[in-house]
Amino acid sequence: MTTHDSTHAAPLLQVIDLTARIHGRQVLNGLNLTIGRGEVHAIMGPNGSGKSTLSQILAGRADYEVIGGQVLYEGQDLLALAPEERARAGLFLGFQYPVEIPGVNNVYLLKAALNAIRKAKGLDEVDAFDFLNLVREKMRVMKMDESFLSRAVNEGFSGGEKKRNEILQMLVLEPTLALLDETDSGLDIDALKIVSEGVNTLRGANRSIVLVTHYQRLLSYIVPDFVHVLAGGRIIKSGDRSLALELESRGYDWLTEQVTPA
Amino acid sequence: MSAVVAKGLASVNPQLNPLSGGANWNSYRDAAYQRLLTLGLPTPRDDGYKYPNLRVLERRDLRKSSQEHDTQHEAWIKDTQAQGVLKLDSALCIYVVNGQIQAHDSQALAAQGLSLQSLKATLPEVLPSTADWAAPTDKPDDRLRLMADCLVEDGLVLRVQAHRALDRPLHVIYLASAGGHYPRLRVHLETHAQLTLVEEYRSAPKSETFTLAVTDIAVDHAAQLTHIRLQDLDASSTLLEEVRVNVAERGVYQHHAHSFGAGLHRLDLGVRLGGAHAQTQLYGLFMADNNRGLHLRTQVTHAAVDTQSEQTYRGVASHRGRGSYDGKVIVEHGALRSSSKQSSRNLLLTKDAEIDTRPQLEIYTDDVQCSHGATTGTLDENMLFYLLSRGLDQATARGLLTYAFAADVVRKVPLSAIQSRLGQRVVGLLPDAALLREFLG
Numbered sequence: 001m002t003t004h005d006s007t008h009a010a011p012l013l014q015v016i017d018l019t020a021r022i023h024g025r026q027v028l029n030g031l032n033l034t035i036g037r038g039e040v041h042a043i044m045g046p047n048g049s050g051k052s053t054l055s056q057i058l059a060g061r062a063d064y065e066v067i068g069g070q071v072l073y074e075g076q077d078l079l080a081l082a083p084e085e086r087a088r089a090g091l092f093l094g095f096q097y098p099v100e101i102p103g104v105n106n107v108y109l110l111k112a113a114l115n116a117i118r119k120a121k122g123l124d125e126v127d128a129f130d131f132l133n134l135v136r137e138k139m140r141v142m143k144m145d146e147s148f149l150s151r152a153v154n155e156g157f158s159g160g161e162k163k164r165n166e167i168l169q170m171l172v173l174e175p176t177l178a179l180l181d182e183t184d185s186g187l188d189i190d191a192l193k194i195v196s197e198g199v200n201t202l203r204g205a206n207r208s209i210v211l212v213t214h215y216q217r218l219l220s221y222i223v224p225d226f227v228h229v230l231a232g233g234r235i236i237k238s239g240d241r242s243l244a245l246e247l248e249s250r251g252y253d254w255l256t257e258q259v260t261p262a
Numbered sequence: 263m264s265a266v267v268a269k270g271l272a273s274v275n276p277q278l279n280p281l282s283g284g285a286n287w288n289s290y291r292d293a294a295y296q297r298l299l300t301l302g303l304p305t306p307r308d309d310g311y312k313y314p315n316l317r318v319l320e321r322r323d324l325r326k327s328s329q330e331h332d333t334q335h336e337a338w339i340k341d342t343q344a345q346g347v348l349k350l351d352s353a354l355c356i357y358v359v360n361g362q363i364q365a366h367d368s369q370a371l372a373a374q375g376l377s378l379q380s381l382k383a384t385l386p387e388v389l390p391s392t393a394d395w396a397a398p399t400d401k402p403d404d405r406l407r408l409m410a411d412c413l414v415e416d417g418l419v420l421r422v423q424a425h426r427a428l429d430r431p432l433h434v435i436y437l438a439s440a441g442g443h444y445p446r447l448r449v450h451l452e453t454h455a456q457l458t459l460v461e462e463y464r465s466a467p468k469s470e471t472f473t474l475a476v477t478d479i480a481v482d483h484a485a486q487l488t489h490i491r492l493q494d495l496d497a498s499s500t501l502l503e504e505v506r507v508n509v510a511e512r513g514v515y516q517h518h519a520h521s522f523g524a525g526l527h528r529l530d531l532g533v534r535l536g537g538a539h540a541q542t543q544l545y546g547l548f549m550a551d552n553n554r555g556l557h558l559r560t561q562v563t564h565a566a567v568d569t570q571s572e573q574t575y576r577g578v579a580s581h582r583g584r585g586s587y588d589g590k591v592i593v594e595h596g597a598l599r600s601s602s603k604q605s606s607r608n609l610l611l612t613k614d615a616e617i618d619t620r621p622q623l624e625i626y627t628d629d630v631q632c633s634h635g636a637t638t639g640t641l642d643e644n645m646l647f648y649l650l651s652r653g654l655d656q657a658t659a660r661g662l663l664t665y666a667f668a669a670d671v672v673r674k675v676p677l678s679a680i681q682s683r684l685g686q687r688v689v690g691l692l693p694d695a696a697l698l699r700e701f702l703g
Contacts, residue, residue, distance in 0.1 A: 087651055103665065103667065112658065153648075169652065
């Protein structure tokens with residue numbers, strides 16, 4: 001955490017010409033993206049366009065090999081940080097497929113996570129009583145059952161419960177940058193509303209949210225400031241919310257045909 | 263036979279190790295010794311002795327008399343007993359110190375329908391039918407048992423009367439401070455009897471104890487035995503044990519083996535489901551860190567119709583630790599509608615660790631349901647990334663996942679006091695123990 005002076009002047013996140021591959025296959029192809037503080041961005045695109053790749057690389061998944069470009073987070077080289085350091089610096093990934101971890105209790109994970117982040121900020125460990133109150137309050141927002149407290153991380157959760165748990169974690173950890181990877185997939189309309197309300201409670205001038213999604217539907221509940229289309233491993237078009245509506249009526253073909261190399 | 267081998271064998275000679283059991287017992291021991299001389303010590307090529315290599319037996323004098331008692335080690339025993347650190351509040355406790363059964367409240371035991379005698383006291387009764395000692399599954403050339411027969415000095419004979427259920431567990435604590443020990447335990451649950459038996463092995467630091475233990479168990483009609491075995495010996499100690507169980511019609515035998523300590527530990531468990539509807543559940547965990555060798559072998563024989571067995575084993579190895587699970591299930595001819603499940607999952611925490619698994623099925627009848635699976639691998643990368651992405655550091659995340667892996671079998675232990683002690687023991691082995699303790703609640 002150096003260069004504090006510049007952090008507020010610079011955008012929160014700058015992805016510059018990012019090129020990456022996995023198992024020898026190039027999946028990002030000179031991707032550029034800038035996220036300002038307090039902004040909500042939606043990244044849309046067809047299957048296999050690199051949407052999840054981008055979230056995974058930003059969160060620090062080791063499987064991907066970055067072969068070009070850079071990522072600046074609060075003006076610093078994000079890619080030089082280990083995944084846990086990124087989390088402590090305020091980055092949060094809401095997983096598309098949250099992992100089940102039998103034997104590890106939800107609440108203890110949350111507490112360990114919160115304390116790790118607080119420690120990095122030079123804060124004391126959270127008081128056990130205050131912590132439980134905080135979790136209960138956020139559980140009410142997410143309409144989660146009390147039994148959640150005694151269950152193992154995502155073990156035996158339905159798809160909807162897993163996604164709600166991701167948002168619950170986000171609400172407790174209060175990240176500066178939340179990347180939500182297809183958080184809406186597999187949700188029925190009620191669960192979608194709950195998840196969206198949860199995300200909306202976090203919106204604020206100091207927090208940025210990136211929604212990776214296939215569908216416009218989510219964006220009716222969480223209205224984005226910017227919409228980007230990702231195809232072939234880079235952003236091929238950016239616009240405001242109306243772009244999402246246009247995509248819904250026209251699909252992606254009219255855009256991807258323009259970028260397919262001759 | 264080389265001279266070195268001869269040394270290991272020679273030390274077993276019953277003539278050097280007299281037991282005041284009368285002529286019958288002595289002649290039985292002589293016969294066992296002669297048989298052993300013919301067979302030689304077990305090698306990895308012998309059926310059932312693949313893991314571990316027992317070459318260690320060749321080089322050492324296995325008799326107690328060859329070892330010096332050390333005042334420090336004896337002080338350790340006194341302290342351990344005086345502080346009662348191992349005692350469970352709810353249990354009836356018996357100490358066996360360097361092979362000697364200590365004073366205990368036999369009236370409290372009798373009130374519960376449990377009789378306890380020393381092997382010495384029952385020798386005239388037990389013998390001359392020495393065949394009575396050997397469970398029907400035993401092969402005549404079971405070499406470790408032959409060795410134990412040559413060396414045995416005393417043992418415990420437990421019997422729970424028919425239709426009696428002990429409301430408290432019986433906790434037998436073996437403390438060793440020097441030399442060789444050859445404890446013999448015989449447990450008989452009469453029809454409809456119930457018992458929870460906890461056996462625990464401890465030894466003094468740097469005491470280099472050697473223990474060769476044989477346990478024979480009979481679970482009669484509709485009786486239920488829950489048998490919990492905790493091995494936490496000093497790293498300088500060696501423990502080789504053989505447990506043989508016969509389960510009669512509708513009997514239930516449940517076994518929990520938790521192995522943490524010793525330099526070398528081998529537990530060879532044989533369960534024979536000899537009556538219709540007999541069942542057994544076997545759980546085991548070993549954590550082989552720092553050059554330890556921890557080896558669990560099971561053989562379950564379905565010898566009657568409608569019998570059920572279930573095995574869940576977990577192994578963890580790190581820092582040149584070695585472990586194995588060698589599990590055989592035999593479904594005999596005519597054991598119709600038997601069902602058997604076998605699961606062995608193993609975790610290697612460092613590259614220099616090794617775990618061998620060998621699940622085997624031998625089925626000699628139709629109409630059975632058997633499944634088995636064995637895996638050995640490293641920590642799940644997806645789980646690890648998930649925890650890291652939440653801000654946990656590497657050591658905590660890895661420790662947490664290792665704990666969760668082991669907890670799979672720890673939480674099967676039906677006594678909460680032992681469950682939490684085991685939980686603490688597992689956590690104590692992991693980096694960042696202080697932080698992880700919180701996860702135990």
